[in-house]
Amino acid sequence: MKIKQILSQQVDTEDAKTSELFISLSSIRKQGYLTKTQLLWILHWKSPRPLRHYQTNDPKDVKEITALAFSMRNELLRMHLLTALNGVNYPAASAILMFYDRKRYPVLDIRVWQQLYKAGLVHSNPRGQNFSLQQWLDYLSIIRKLGKQYGLTARQVEKRLFDYDRSTRKEKLYSTGR
Numbered sequence: 001m002k003i004k005q006i007l008s009q010q011v012d013t014e015d016a017k018t019s020e021l022f023i024s025l026s027s028i029r030k031q032g033y034l035t036k037t038q039l040l041w042i043l044h045w046k047s048p049r050p051l052r053h054y055q056t057n058d059p060k061d062v063k064e065i066t067a068l069a070f071s072m073r074n075e076l077l078r079m080h081l082l083t084a085l086n087g088v089n090y091p092a093a094s095a096i097l098m099f100y101d102r103k104r105y106p107v108l109d110i111r112v113w114q115q116l117y118k119a120g121l122v123h124s125n126p127r128g129q130n131f132s133l134q135q136w137l138d139y140l141s142i143i144r145k146l147g148k149q150y151g152l153t154a155r156q157v158e159k160r161l162f163d164y165d166r167s168t169r170k171e172k173l174y175s176t177g178r
Contacts, residue, residue, distance in 0.1 A: 002119065003115075003116075003119045003121070003146065003161075004150075006115070006160060006161060006164045007146065007150045007152065007157060007160050007161075008150065010160035010161075010163055010164055012156055012159065012160070013159070013163060014159070017045065018045065021041060021042070021045055021099065022099070022102075024038075024041065025038060025041070025042070025099045028099065028100055029070075029100060029101060032067055032070055032071070033062075033063045033064075033066045033067035033070065034062055034063070034066040034096070035059065035062065035063065036057060036058075036059040036062045036063075039054070039057065039062050039066070039085070039096070040054055040055065042092075042095055042096050042099050043087065043088070043092055043095070043096075045095065046091065046092050046095035046107070047091070047092060050087040050092075051087075052087075053086045053087025054085075054086065054087045054088075056086045056087075057085050057086050057087075061085070062085065065081055065082065065084055065085055066082070066096070068081055069081035069082050069096075070100060075137060075140060076133065076137065078093075078097065079093055079094075079133060079136055079137075080133075082096055082097070089131075090108055090131045090132075090133065090135075090136045091107065091108040091109065091131065094106065094107050094108035094136065095107050098154070098155055098158075102153055102154065102155035103153040103154060103155070104144070104153075104154055105140070105154050105155070106139070106140070106143040106154040106155060106157060106158030107155075107158055107162075108131060108136055108139055109128075109158065109162055110127075110128035110129060110173060110174075111128070111161070111162045111165035111166060111169075111173065112128075112139075112143075112158050112161045112162050112165070113125065113128030113131075113135075113139065114126070114127070114128045114165065115161045115164065115165050116139070116142060116161070121142050122135070122138060122139070122142065129174075140154075143157045143158055
């Protein structure tokens with residue numbers, strides 16, 4: 001199925017936990033930073049595996065780093081700042097940004113990247129793992145362009161591609177390629 005069909009035919013859905021987080025975190029744009037508790041909610045939602053690393057972040061650092069990141073206009077600087085937090089990689093940082101502003105930010109995700117790769121919209125990293133900063137910037141640009149083209153938010157584009165992949169995938173998600 002082509003990207004146009006996927007984006008026009010998929011229905012927007014959020015699970016209960018994600019919907020609760022959107023409500024609980026609805027004030028962070030106005031607040032201008034994250035508390036450590038808010039950060040842990042987001043990071044646990046994205047990937048609970050590195051929880052012990054997330055928990056080592058100092059509350060003051062969390063507030064200062066996220067406030068500085070949210071104040072930046074430069075996407076490269078935003079991502080660099082957020083990945084300065086312990087345990088935060090590009091996909092986790094993208095989740096922070098998505099909860100900060102879901103109109104402009106998608107979550108960087110293996111499923112979505114692989115769908116973009118299949119569609120010829122990205123040309124590297126076919127497995128969609130171990131992303132580089134440049135890949136994040138490319139992903140962000142592509143998702144925003146698709147959003148503008150189809151009248152969708154960045155989150156809607158990303159989530160529709162994610163849901164399509166999850167409902168149609170036959171092979172394992174994390175194949176080793178061996």
